[in-house]
Amino acid sequence: MAGGTKRLPRAVREQQMLDAAVKVFSENGYREASMDSIAAEAEISKPMLYLYYGSKDELFSACIERESTRFIEAMSVGFDPSLRQREQAYTVVKEFLRFVDEHRQSWKVLYRVAVGTQTFSHFVSDSRKRVTEMVTELIRTGTTVEGARDIDFELTAVALVGAGEAVADRITEGDVDLETATDLLVGITWRGLKGVGTADVGVD
Amino acid sequence: MAGGTKRLPRAVREQQMLDAAVKVFSENGYREASMDSIAAEAEISKPMLYLYYGSKDELFSACIERESTRFIEAMSVGFDPSLRQREQAYTVVKEFLRFVDEHRQSWKVLYRVAVGTQTFSHFVSDSRKRVTEMVTELIRTGTTVEGARDIDFELTAVALVGAGEAVADRITEGDVDLETATDLLVGITWRGLKGVGTADVGVD
Numbered sequence: 001m002a003g004g005t006k007r008l009p010r011a012v013r014e015q016q017m018l019d020a021a022v023k024v025f026s027e028n029g030y031r032e033a034s035m036d037s038i039a040a041e042a043e044i045s046k047p048m049l050y051l052y053y054g055s056k057d058e059l060f061s062a063c064i065e066r067e068s069t070r071f072i073e074a075m076s077v078g079f080d081p082s083l084r085q086r087e088q089a090y091t092v093v094k095e096f097l098r099f100v101d102e103h104r105q106s107w108k109v110l111y112r113v114a115v116g117t118q119t120f121s122h123f124v125s126d127s128r129k130r131v132t133e134m135v136t137e138l139i140r141t142g143t144t145v146e147g148a149r150d151i152d153f154e155l156t157a158v159a160l161v162g163a164g165e166a167v168a169d170r171i172t173e174g175d176v177d178l179e180t181a182t183d184l185l186v187g188i189t190w191r192g193l194k195g196v197g198t199a200d201v202g203v204d
Numbered sequence: 205m206a207g208g209t210k211r212l213p214r215a216v217r218e219q220q221m222l223d224a225a226v227k228v229f230s231e232n233g234y235r236e237a238s239m240d241s242i243a244a245e246a247e248i249s250k251p252m253l254y255l256y257y258g259s260k261d262e263l264f265s266a267c268i269e270r271e272s273t274r275f276i277e278a279m280s281v282g283f284d285p286s287l288r289q290r291e292q293a294y295t296v297v298k299e300f301l302r303f304v305d306e307h308r309q310s311w312k313v314l315y316r317v318a319v320g321t322q323t324f325s326h327f328v329s330d331s332r333k334r335v336t337e338m339v340t341e342l343i344r345t346g347t348t349v350e351g352a353r354d355i356d357f358e359l360t361a362v363a364l365v366g367a368g369e370a371v372a373d374r375i376t377e378g379d380v381d382l383e384t385a386t387d388l389l390v391g392i393t394w395r396g397l398k399g400v401g402t403a404d405v406g407v408d
Contacts, residue, residue, distance in 0.1 A: 028322060029320070029321060029322035029325075030235075030320070031234075031235065031321065031322060032322045112319070112320070112325075113320060114320075115316070115319070115320055116233070116234070116316065116317060116318075116319055116320005116321060116325075117233065117235065117320060118232060118233035118235060118236045121233075121316075121320075151380065151384060152384075152388060155371060155374065155380060155384070155385060155388045155389075156388060156392060158370045158371055158373075158374055159367035159368075159370055159371050159388070159389060159392050160367065160392070161370060162366040162367045162368070162369055162370020162371065162373075163363035163364065163366045163367040163370075164363075164366070165366055165370070166362045166363055166365060166366020166367075166369070167359060167362055167363050167366065169362075169366075170359065170362055176355065176359060180355060180356075180359070181359060184356060184359045184360060184363070185359075185363060188360060188363050188364070
């Protein structure tokens with residue numbers, strides 16, 4: 001056990017262990033992450049880690065729960081029904097991409113690691129489902145066409161959430177800046193391909 | 205060894221083993237899939253399976269290689285530069301969603317199972333990258349605005365590929381029909397939210 005960490009309150013130590021675990025899982029994936037490397041990262045002994053989290057499954061589960069709660073909370077802030085639909089769309093996209101930019105490990109653990117496991121993928125499905133429902137309502141609220149069916153709103157939301165996740169991945173890879181990504185995603189959301197570059201592109 | 209299968213040519217037997225493996229991996233994920241269950245599904249003995257594929261890793265790798273080749277080939281058919289951009293976009297989306305609909309297990313193995321593994325996720329990144337490059341070229345070719353930068357085209361393609369993957373997932377879940385999904389995805393690609401329901405919705 002690393003010196004001087006003994007007397008930390010339980011809650012603080014738990015968060016430190018989760019921080020270390022999120023880092024190791026996000027870098028190595030579920031399968032390749034070991035309790036040894038997580039204990040080393042957290043600067044505690046392996047028995048201590050097992051005392052708090054009985055197994056790798058249990059530890060991973062705690063990571064996913066914390067990160068998906070953070071994610072959903074960040075997204076909820078973006079959905080502000082007092083805004084007009086377009087402003088709301090912009091706010092949601094901006095809050096979403098900012099969260100991903102500031103919590104790259106959270107994003108990777110949820111959307112790249114947990115999603116590929118049999119045991120934990122339902123956490124991601126659940127949080128994706130909640131975000132998709134919020135987006136569906138956002139679209140439905142601002143859209144007054146009689147011909148539009150529920151499935152149209154829902155599938156549109158599914159597609160936009162998918163677009164957002166893909167752009168988020170690029171942000172975590174570090175090769176796209178936040179502002180460019182936000183403008184572009186809002187542009188696509190609003191105008192589709194016609195929004196590329198300017199509002200008046202040379203397609204059809 | 206199951207009776208009557210002994211004299212099958214090697215190539216045929218390999219394909220049968222891969223068919224069985226793709227089924228089991230797509231249903232159970234990588235970690236939970238066992239060589240026992242794959243051998244049972246293929247109706248061969250486990251030693252026979254190991255004779256062809258030395259390990260679960262090797263077998264999974266062969267599955268991913270076959271399925272990603274099939275996927276890229278199907279997508280390549282969709283990109284027909286003799287078509288106008290809009291028709292080409294429609295063809296690509298249609299071919300893509302049709303492939304997913306007809307090869308649900310391939311889709312799941314690539315985009316839900318392999319993507320979550322440390323060892324095999326690069327196959328998915330590679331095929332996603334190739335599709336994204338094709339879509340980037342499709343967008344660039346039909347777009348004549350001077351202000352649009354390379355990153356705009358590329359990120360637009362990233363977003364549209366992400367939208368497509370999300371809609372594809374819904375198709376594999378069986379609750380959305382192919383035609384609705386195709387029309388909707390083409391609509392979003394073309395007009396963004398303004399395309400929901402009709403070309404003239406009540407948003408800004």
